[in-house]
Amino acid sequence: MLKTLRKIASIGLVSELPPGPDELLRVRRALDDRIAAVLGRALCIRHVDAGSCNGCELEIQSLSNPYYNLEGCNIRFVASPRHADLLLVTGPVVKNMEAALKRVYAAAPDPKLVVALGDCGCTGGILGECPASLGRVSNVIPVDVAVPGCPPSPVRILQGIVTAISPPV
Amino acid sequence: MPLRRWWEHAQKIAGASSVRGLGVGAEHWLQVASDVADAGGLLHTLWVNREPAGDAAVYGAYLTELGVLVAELALPAGGESVYYPGLEDIFPAASRLQRAAFDLSGVRSGDPDRRPWLNHDRPYEFVRVDGEGVHEIGVGPVHAGTIEPGHFRFSVVGEKVLRLEEHLGYVHKGLEQRFTQLPILQGHRLASRVSGDSAIAFSWAYCQALEGMSGRALPPRAAWLRAVCLELERLANHLGDLGALGNDAGFAFGLAQFSRLKEDLLRAVSAAFGRRYLFDIVVPGGVAVDVSSQAARALAEVVRTVCAEIIELRGIYDEHEGVRDRFTGAGCLAPELAARLGVLGLAGRASGQARDARVDLPCAPYTELAVAKIVQQGGDVAARVAVRFEEAQESGRLLRRLLAALPEGEHAVTVDAPAADAFGVGLIEGWRGPVLVALQAGPAGSIRRCHPHDPSWQNWPALEYAILGNIVPDFPLINKSFNLSYSGVDL
Incomplete structure (x- = not known):
């Protein structure tokens, strides 16, 4: 126990400041200022892998490390879409995940936001559209913000989330 | 006939x-498999x-002690009536591979389990467990955490499984078909996205076959x-897993510390290679980015610091009674069963x-590195944690x-595109285990297969x-x- 406490004390706080919104990532203007003011205080995110290679997931997991301190920004990942304000969707939407993604979208309460993550989520990526894959996320559910990158860095993902909950300028 | 003769x-x-590689007739297809098994080899x-x-x-x-042996059995045209003898009795791992191969090609094995694997057009028939107090818990495909999709069906009494x-098969995206649409000199890009956490292993295995x-x-x-990249x-x-395992045992301190170390490492990787995750670094003929001697020294210094901290944190894990209690004896896979299942x-x-494979079938530079093989006998969560710490x-x-x-x-x-019909196999020991890529060239720089x-194919069962x-x-x-990987096996 003493070792654990000593380690915590010696490392100290490593958290960094979050980035601001980036209007270039915005696809759809779904929120007005009043809702953003409410959502902006605390945000619950449900992640859905709709066909990703697991690369984007690794960077989403990085968001929870002490440097990005996601929960310190009043943002947390939740275990059910029914608790979620925002869906973070990765991958091209493959045929075998289409029904699951639509059900998750339907289960999330309104008003809800969708952030498509990674080159696959934005455009279909290297897989594109094929018999097994429907391509970009917006081919299946409405998308508010799309964050490119393969995979996008944690700062870029955070920026996409912050953009989604900021009132459009 | 003993394996050596084949x-x-x-x-x-x-x-x-x-x-x-060896072309065999239908009469020898099963014989080769059982001779491999007798010699201690396994179906990869x-x-x-x-x-x-x-x-x-x-x-x-x-995978045999002599190397990788590829047996080929030619099958006549004939649609659904053509069968090849299934290998599932000799190597249990064959079952899902054969079912997936049928979904992708329409060619069936003799395996009596004919349920589709990658094809999700119809509801899946799970094996029911009956008895007093038995109930089912279905989990997924969308899970509670940030992980890949798959469905688990538990039959339980009380809490006991x-x-x-x-x-699986939820993230099936037609990878094998997509490969055939890419130029062979570009296929490494898709290979590094077969399973994003094993980008180097897959792209290296692909390029090894191509080169x-x-x-x-x-x-x-x-x-x-x-x-270096691998x-x-x-x-x-391993850093990510060691943190997540601490967290799953109720020790959030472990996740905080190991995820911090992983971030330190990724930032050092980014400084040296210009990206945090090493997609598209391995290219045909070499690597896409050279590293300056200054960057190499800086990266080595971060690795040294990270490894020193891992030793310190291992001491804390070992001394934590709650963690020890959760790790020890949980999820035990006995060595005999692991051998029977061909766990990799x-x-x-x-x-x-x-x-x-870095020791048994090494390629350069592993031929001169004398990698220490880390082996544990326990088979429980604690043993898998110990292997990660030591590796x-x-x-x-x-x-x-x-x-x-x-x-x-x-x-x-x-690197020039190989001649049409040239065939190559790459084998690289990724962090999860040996990754294999079999590649056949098509005409004019295309991919035939x-x-x-x-x-994970072997390890999921x-x-x-x-x-x-x-x-x-x-x-x-x-x-x-x-x-285990979902994307890597859903193809």
């Missing part, structure tokens, strides 16, 4: 250090090629830099299966050695056994201790 009859295949992967004309061939790639059945077919030798500096990938994944890689080594240290040692003495010279050379194999008798709340911990 091996002597087989022809050399380009790519990895010791691969041979199985795939089917179907030509537009309708004729087909099934391939079985075996009587049976687990996995249903072998083209007859292009890799410059020493390129080989060393690839090994060990960085191993170290980063990290999970295999934690259950006494002493296989590591992280070994990767740290290899990285410091590689970075301190990078050979001078080019970091990449040009590419089959990537992740060791083992998880169904490891959970037996454990309680449902221990499943996340046991599952994480294997940390």
Whole structure:
């Protein structure tokens, strides 16, 4: 126990400041200022892998490390879409995940936001559209913000989330 | 006929250090498999090629002490009436591979289990467990955490698991078909996205097959830099898992510390290679980015610091009674069962299966690195944690050695597209286990067929056994201790 406490004390706080919104990532203007003011205080995110290679997931997991301190920004990942304000969707939407993604979208309460993550989520990526894959996320559910990158860095993902909950300028 | 005789009859295949291929008739297809099993080898992967004309061939790639033996059985055209003998009685791992191959090619094995695997058009028929008080818990495909999709069906009494059945294929995206639409000199990009956490292993295995077919030798500096990337990938994944395993055992401190170390490492990787995750770094003929001697020194210094902290944190894990209690005895996979199931890689080594392609079938630069094979006999979560701790240290040692003495010279050379119908096999020990890529060239620089194999094919069925008798709340911990790929097997 003493070792654990000593380690915590010696490392100290490593958290960094979050980035601001980036209007270039915005696809759809779904929120007005009043809702953003409410959502902006605390945000619950449900992640859905709709066909990703697991690369984007690794960077989403990085968001929870002490440097990005996601929960310190009043943002947390939740275990059910029914608790979620925002869906973070990765991958091209493959045929075998289409029904699951639509059900998750339907289960999330309104008003809800969708952030498509990674080159696959934005455009279909290297897989594109094929018999097994429907391509970009917006081919299946409405998308508010799309964050490119393969995979996008944690700062870029955070920026996409912050953009989604900021009132459009 | 003993394995050695088959091996002597087989022809050399380009790519990895010791691969041979053998055409067999239907009467010898099962014989080769059982001779491999008798000699202590195992089935690594199985795939089917179907030509537009309708004729087909099934391939079985075996890992043996002599090298990789690829057996090919030609099948006549004839649609659904054509069968090849299934290998599932000799190698249980064959079952899902054969079902997936049918979904992809329409060519069936003799396996009585005819349920589709990748094709989800109809509801899946799970095996029901009946009895007083037995009920089912279905989990997924969308899980509660940030992980890939798949379905788990537990049959339980109270909290005790009587049976687990996995249903995967949710992220099936037509990878093998997509490969055939890419130029062969671009296929490495898709290979690195077969399973994003094993980008280097897959893209290296792909390029190894391609370079072998083209007859292009890799410059020493390129080989060393690839090994740097592969060990960085191993170290980063082990750091992530060690943190997540602490967290799943209720020790959030572990996740905070290990995820911090992983971030330190990723930032150092980004400083050296210009990206945090090493997609598209391994390219045909070498690596896409050279590393300056200054960047190599800085990276080695971060690796040294990270490894020193891992030792410190291991002491804390070992002394924490709650963590020890959750790790020890949970999800036990006995060595005999692991051998029967052909469990590969990290999970295999934690259950006494002493296989590591970096030692058994090394390519440059592993031929001169004398990698220590880390083996544990326990087979429980604690053993898989111990293997990760020790492999992280070994990767740290290899990285410091590689970075301190990078050979001078080019970091990449040009590779020409191989001749049509050239065939190659790449084999690289990724962080999860041995990754294999079988590649066949088409005309004019195209890909005729590419089959990537992740060791998770072998290890997913083992998880169904490891959970037996454990309680449902221990499943996340046991599952994480294997940390298998969904994308890599859903293809």
